[in-house]
Amino acid sequence: MNTQKEITIYDIAEALDLSPATVSRGLKDHPAIKKDTRKKILDKAKELGYQQNLFASNLRRSRSNTIGVIVPRLNSYFMSAVISGMEKVANAAGYNLIISQSTESKEKELANIKTLYNSRVDGLLVSLAYDSEDINHFDLFLNKGIPLIFFDRVFEHPRCTSIVIDNYKAGYEITSHLISQGCKRIAHITGSVIRNVYADRLKGYRHALVDNSIPYDESFVFPCNLSEQAGADVTQRLLEMPELPDGVFAANDTTAVSCIRTLKQAGIKIPEQIAVAGFNNDPLSKVIEPNLTTMNYPGQEMGELAAATLIRKLDNKEGTSLNTIVLHHNMIVRESSLRKKINL
Amino acid sequence: MNTQKEITIYDIAEALDLSPATVSRGLKDHPAIKKDTRKKILDKAKELGYQQNLFASNLRRSRSNTIGVIVPRLNSYFMSAVISGMEKVANAAGYNLIISQSTESKEKELANIKTLYNSRVDGLLVSLAYDSEDINHFDLFLNKGIPLIFFDRVFEHPRCTSIVIDNYKAGYEITSHLISQGCKRIAHITGSVIRNVYADRLKGYRHALVDNSIPYDESFVFPCNLSEQAGADVTQRLLEMPELPDGVFAANDTTAVSCIRTLKQAGIKIPEQIAVAGFNNDPLSKVIEPNLTTMNYPGQEMGELAAATLIRKLDNKEGTSLNTIVLHHNMIVRESSLRKKINL
């Protein structure tokens, strides 16, 4: 099948009676090439249907123009927005993206790291798996000084930039909001507190309680895997509590929505009996009834920024200066938590 | 930064007093290598921290072990499920995925094609952009005999395999269902009828009407870009019709959900006044009230199958035999279309 012969810079050189070196330079806007020569080269290249062989180029330059991405899971709205943002920026800058999923497991994460290392990616964009307590498995990259940028689920490391929102503040705000709506017994559905995102939201929740003279009670905190099913299960446990909570702050919208549905089935009035707030501003949040109060969280932007930051590093446009970039967030108050009816 | 020296097969060869050729063979289970020698090679490789240089290998073999993926948009639930499936299969088979988005534009699609061609992907997995009426822009690949597989939004071509569901049948079924619920004036919200998926669903809709002695009326068909906004806009036009329709079949869940919300705001009872059905089984469909009748459509499976089919072709495990693979689909009837209350 592979019939048509590959055109190389040698073919162009020969056709134009030039050296391959000149052709190579002409093809990439090298300053020391006559305008006129370059035009000839470009024209001939197009005429012959020349396509650069990136392997040869990469081999020679030991650089791949490829960025590796490792995410826990691909199939969430948030993550696809992130990837979409990355792709946009990377593509515009002439980089390719190689994407892999850790499926929330540290082992798979390590396997992904190895594959991406073999692919000689120029840099790595990572959101950590559920159970990665440290980042020793990234040593392969760190030891070689290959830039590593964490986003969302990050890990503090002197050599890595992190891109996050202020999860502490966001957790604090959303809990304070529930309190302002009269909630006093607020349950918190969370993920693995190994992960910064959940640990910080939990801390925000806790401090908001304390600052409002509500004692923090660990039995109101429900760690789970944040799936739809887990949301339903946790809610079932809430319903079995001797005294019902009057508010729920869930660390993502999936569980918040699942919680609302379960509560409704049990005949609980929302927000009157239990006010509910989520996190992520997933499209689901506008569809569930009552509409879900949630934290808006710019996925696309986070992806764009992560890619742009990495590319800037790769192009050496900056040193190892910045270490943490914090994106803005904003609470979206909707009916699920609004007891004191103001205007919507 | 890039300090640590790269270990190559030469280093291993030297350390073991072997030739690079033998090391190369040992590393990839070549049959003509003594078990014992291979073990020594593998051990030494591990000891030295050897990592294959894929560029050199790819350059030499003119093969990349990389699959290119072009999708209209990354940020939908369906598409991320597809990608997730592809990644799983590709990764297991030792392939990488390079993913790019056409953002529904033929021009960007062409740019993606060129990039992926330069990256020397071994094959291509494509779901076509909104406005690609032909696939001449894929000639680069077709002429070279590089396998090209379409999924979901496909184009009939003798050299390409397509992976689809039976959109005609699905459209027929869902329309018939609406009719069985007593609908007689059914509007259809659709996308660009250039695309097989929408054209086929439309044809199914049409034939279902005719087969039930309901005349097909073009003014009941509303092409749009299937966004949330478009769903609301179309619904507004429905509401302005001199006589309201009594059923809506939307070609995706996003518009169906948006339609329901708009109708509810206008005080229309669903399904009593207007029954609504969507397409995709998006997570939204279970959350909207009333729950949305929709067509289940296996994204993850489609992705897995597309990748598996391509890889089988690449490994030459089969000729150019199969041309179209049709995946099963199944209608999920929920309250949004259920007038004759049976059991749910």
Add this chain to the structure above:
DNA sequence: CTGAAAGCGCTAACAC
């Protein structure tokens, strides 16, 4: 079963 050697296509000193 192993080795020698050529070359995949490109880039970047270094020359002129």
Add this chain to the structure above:
DNA sequence: GTGTTAGCGCTTTCAG
């Protein structure tokens, strides 16, 4: 401004 040349690291005939 342009040319010469030496590899980047690997695979694969061909020989033995």
